[in-house]
Ligand SMILES: [Zn+2]
């Protein structure tokens with residue numbers, strides 16, 4: 001555990017569905033999961049299939065305490081949870097944060113349902129770690145030690161929660177599964193990303209794909225790298241991290257997408273599995 005540092009590690013960077021294979025080796029095929037070690041706390045954002053590998057990496061550490069934040073419960077954000085081995089081990093402790101869905105279903109209920117027979121052979125109750133669920137009210141600000149976590153409602157079918165994490169003057173944001181508006185920048189996203197050192201944001205599509213008259217993605221709940229650049233510029237962000245890659249975008253496609261995005265906003269990188277970013281005080 002890193003105590004006097006703010007480090008981000010990417011364990012899953014895809015949206016929609018895992019896409020392992022020869023054409024996605026360099027960026028990775030697992031779905032959304034990002035770890036932040038901040039001031040002695042471990043924060044995990046989303047439980048896509050990348051969470052399984054994060055769990056494997058933690059097996060040598062015991063006991064584990066972590067805060068697990070969910071944006072929402074579409075499959076690509078919860079599918080790794082039943083395979084998160086540390087959750088099965090007594091002595092580990094996880095605090096799980098998520099907003100109830102608009103119909104009132106809590107994350108506890110949704111993770112439980114995901115593991116019910118006949119969907120899955122092992123029910124949630126078999127997990128021996130201490131799982132403490134916290135129902136977020138979107139818009140509230142949490143304090144965890146000397147960390148601050150701000151939240152905001154994202155524009156996505158069934159809603160999603162965006163997060164802004166601040167510690168000792170350093171800021172990272174995790175904003176995925178959000179669609180931009182046609183006529184204005186999203187004020188919630190602008191609030192969460194203001195002056196951020198690192199902005200991780202949904203850039204599932206290109207503008208061309210989004211507006212493709214034969215297969216429009218309007219209303220699907222995702223954004224484009226061009227819109228991410230607009231937010232980065234408007235918010236004075238230091239580093240833009242494009243995230244939640246479309247499973248149809250192979251390594252070569254993402255390489256060229258990254259080159260175009262860097263021309264529009266020089267401090268741009270594409271999230272890829274295994275990537276670590278260290279936030280530094282200057
Ligand atoms: Zn997603």
Ligand SMILES: [Zn+2]
Pocket residue numbers: 072074156177221
């Ligand atoms: Zn979603």
